[in-house]
Amino acid sequence: MTSESITSSAYIKHHLQNLTFGKLPDGGWALAQTPEEAKEMGFWAINLDTLGFSFLLGVLFLYFFSKVAKSATANVPSGGQNFVEWIIDFIDNSVRGSFSARNAIVAPLALTIFIWIFLMNLMDLLPIDWLPTVAHSLGLPFLKVVPTTDPNATFGMSIAVFFLVIYYSIKIKGVGGFAGELALQPFSSNNPVIKAGFIPINLFLEGVNLIAKPLSLSLRLFGNMYAGEMIFILLALMGGAWAVASVGNSVLFGTQVLLSLGWAIFHILIVTLQAFIFMTLTIVYMDMAHQEHH
Amino acid sequence: MNINATLLGQTIMFILFVWFCMKFVWPPIMQALSERKKQIADGLAAGERGKHELELASKRATENLREAKQRASEIIAQAEKRASQVIEEAKGTAKDESNRILVGAKAEVEQEVFRAKEALRQQVADLAIAGATKILQREVDAQTHADLLLSIRAEL
Numbered sequence: 001m002t003s004e005s006i007t008s009s010a011y012i013k014h015h016l017q018n019l020t021f022g023k024l025p026d027g028g029w030a031l032a033q034t035p036e037e038a039k040e041m042g043f044w045a046i047n048l049d050t051l052g053f054s055f056l057l058g059v060l061f062l063y064f065f066s067k068v069a070k071s072a073t074a075n076v077p078s079g080g081q082n083f084v085e086w087i088i089d090f091i092d093n094s095v096r097g098s099f100s101a102r103n104a105i106v107a108p109l110a111l112t113i114f115i116w117i118f119l120m121n122l123m124d125l126l127p128i129d130w131l132p133t134v135a136h137s138l139g140l141p142f143l144k145v146v147p148t149t150d151p152n153a154t155f156g157m158s159i160a161v162f163f164l165v166i167y168y169s170i171k172i173k174g175v176g177g178f179a180g181e182l183a184l185q186p187f188s189s190n191n192p193v194i195k196a197g198f199i200p201i202n203l204f205l206e207g208v209n210l211i212a213k214p215l216s217l218s219l220r221l222f223g224n225m226y227a228g229e230m231i232f233i234l235l236a237l238m239g240g241a242w243a244v245a246s247v248g249n250s251v252l253f254g255t256q257v258l259l260s261l262g263w264a265i266f267h268i269l270i271v272t273l274q275a276f277i278f279m280t281l282t283i284v285y286m287d288m289a290h291q292e293h294h
Numbered sequence: 295m296n297i298n299a300t301l302l303g304q305t306i307m308f309i310l311f312v313w314f315c316m317k318f319v320w321p322p323i324m325q326a327l328s329e330r331k332k333q334i335a336d337g338l339a340a341g342e343r344g345k346h347e348l349e350l351a352s353k354r355a356t357e358n359l360r361e362a363k364q365r366a367s368e369i370i371a372q373a374e375k376r377a378s379q380v381i382e383e384a385k386g387t388a389k390d391e392s393n394r395i396l397v398g399a400k401a402e403v404e405q406e407v408f409r410a411k412e413a414l415r416q417q418v419a420d421l422a423i424a425g426a427t428k429i430l431q432r433e434v435d436a437q438t439h440a441d442l443l444l445s446i447r448a449e450l
Contacts, residue, residue, distance in 0.1 A: 045300075051304065062311060068323070070318075072322050085323065088324070108319065111320065112308075147304075153304045
């Protein structure tokens with residue numbers, strides 16, 4: 001807790017607000033100083049922290065990997081190359097295991113998703129007040145460090161995956177094949193009239209099925225990371241509140257440290273698992289896009 | 295928590311990252327991996343081949359050894375045969391030589407005998423003549439009876 005004047009709900013709200021840049025109602029472009037202001041900016045605003053951190057992490061990942069890739073040799077690998085090869089081997093095995101068709105984009109897609117999301121999730125393990133405090137001293141009103149706790153980020157990625165799925169569905173099966181897949185199953189009949197009657201039901205079911213893919217992808221990641229972040233916030237709040245109330249404060253402050261440590265250790269599992277699930281589901285969706293149903 | 299243009303930014307960034315990864319990260323590393331795989335496979339194959347060659351070589355070596363032993367024993371047998379042959383030949387030539395020497399010696403002996411006989415006959419004849427001369431000193435003139443004396447000597 002930085003100061004006693006901040007209430008619990010303000011502290012939580014402060015931590016859950018992105019650094020938004022957009023058009024103010026009076027016409028000027030500026031950073032939103034309050035959550036309400038950010039809301040009023042509407043769609044054409046940008047969360048600078050989400051984009052900034054995800055960009056930095058993505059560049060970090062690609063810089064490291066491309067540096068290794070540039071000097072990759074078939075001889076005895078260096079430490080960095082060994083590490084990168086270990087990850088690439090793991091991704092390659094996952095892709096081979098779930099993706100039966102041939103498509104050069106799937107493995108790099110899976111690699112990017114896994115490492116990028118992993119790094120973004122990993123930001124959750126930084127003590128939650130460090131970077132926002134630094135940002136506050138620099139005059140920024142808000143800073144949300146973990147990009148995957150912003151639904152914009154997770155939806156952004158899942159929408160890209162969704163478009164890839166649709167693109168390859170149409171490319172492999174043709175427009176007719178893809179439409180047929182949506183309209184003519186799961187219910188089908190040999191009688192043309194009944195078949196036509198089934199079309200709306202099938203469209204509805206398969207449409208829900210299709211839309212559920214990007215939704216579940218992004219909401220699963222967002223929900224997990226948001227909840228994890230929230231628990232860190234609550235733990236920090238608890239420690240802070242007890243410290244302010246000065247009820248055996250050092251002991252209770254220690255409790256916060258211990259609980260945060262425990263949650264952080266458990267969170268390492270969630271961080272990795274969520275990145276892995278996003279990657280695996282993407283591979284599976286891409287595989288489904290490449291498979292013809294009969 | 296608001297859905298805004300960050301969504302689009304994130305999507306574009308994601309696509310760019312995937313494109314970069316597909317272009318500059320994945321292929322070189324996969325190539326290095328497959329190259330190393332090939333190298334290892336080649337190495338293993340070479341090792342296998344080397345082992346096989348060693349086996350063949352050792353087999354060939356024992357074969358050579360066996361052949362050499364056989365040839366050696368053959369050569370020894372031949373040499374022994376040759377030696378006995380030489381001995382036989384030597385024996386033959388020695389026998390021939392000894393025969394020849396023997397024949398020569400015999401001939402010489404006969405000649406010697408003949409010469410001795412001749413000399414003896416001469417002496418006997420001379421003795422006989424001397425005797426006869428002594429006996430017939432008076433009656434026989436050496437000059438007149440020379441023919442007679444010569445014929446007697448020839449008969450003896």
